[in-house]
Amino acid sequence: MKHLTPSAVVLDFNGVLGLQPTDAMWANLTATAGWPADQTDYLKAAFWNARDPYDAGAITDREFWTTALGAEPTPRHLDELRAADIAMWTRTDDRVLDVLHRVREAGLPLVLLSNAPHPLADALDDTVWRRNLFNEAVYSARLGLCKPDPAAYQQALAATGTAPERVLFVDDRLDNCATARELGMTALHFTGDATELATALSV
Numbered sequence: 001m002k003h004l005t006p007s008a009v010v011l012d013f014n015g016v017l018g019l020q021p022t023d024a025m026w027a028n029l030t031a032t033a034g035w036p037a038d039q040t041d042y043l044k045a046a047f048w049n050a051r052d053p054y055d056a057g058a059i060t061d062r063e064f065w066t067t068a069l070g071a072e073p074t075p076r077h078l079d080e081l082r083a084a085d086i087a088m089w090t091r092t093d094d095r096v097l098d099v100l101h102r103v104r105e106a107g108l109p110l111v112l113l114s115n116a117p118h119p120l121a122d123a124l125d126d127t128v129w130r131r132n133l134f135n136e137a138v139y140s141a142r143l144g145l146c147k148p149d150p151a152a153y154q155q156a157l158a159a160t161g162t163a164p165e166r167v168l169f170v171d172d173r174l175d176n177c178a179t180a181r182e183l184g185m186t187a188l189h190f191t192g193d194a195t196e197l198a199t200a201l202s203v
């Protein structure tokens with residue numbers, strides 16, 4: 001970390017502001033999929049194997065779930081799967097929210113940069129915290145590309161209106177942080193410590 005207070009922040013969602021899904025949520029998704037309860041690990045693997053093109057906006061909801069489940073869902077089932085999926089990725093960490101409110105009060109531009117499929121991007125945009133805290137939100141599905149593609153970061157950087165050297169990038173994935181550093185940003189690899197985030201931002 002450079003010892004220089006940043007002038008803007010680019011923040012990942014899931015694993016930073018967003019809480020990871022609980023085991024109960026994965027179990028609920030397994031039940032919603034219609035799979036036996038002891039198949040949750042297989043469902044997780046199938047979910048992640050199919051996820052990248054969905055995050056990148058390259059395939060539809062129906063295509064994602066058809067690939068993940070190995071069978072095409074009915075329209076009603078698709079609605080249920082989409083709702084269960086969104087519910088897994090929209091809970092926030094109050095400690096991080098509190099830090100971000102202080103950052104906002106300090107006047108720093110905040111930009112969200114999230115790998116998220118279209119339905120999740122829409123759901124995140126509908127939240128009160130998104131409207132109150134963030135100047136802009138950049139989502140992979142709308143860009144057509146995911147972190148750690150440098151082009152995704154360029155969009156977020158442009159939204160900050162700040163030179164990369166004055167931007168703090170925060171993400172729970174090391175590969176995403178590495179790309180941010182290659183682009184000249186300071187990167188904080190977030191491991192769940194909101195105090196560390198507050199210190200990095202001097203709030």
Ligand SMILES: [Mg+2]
Nearest residue numbers: 012014015172
């Ligand atoms: Mg993350």
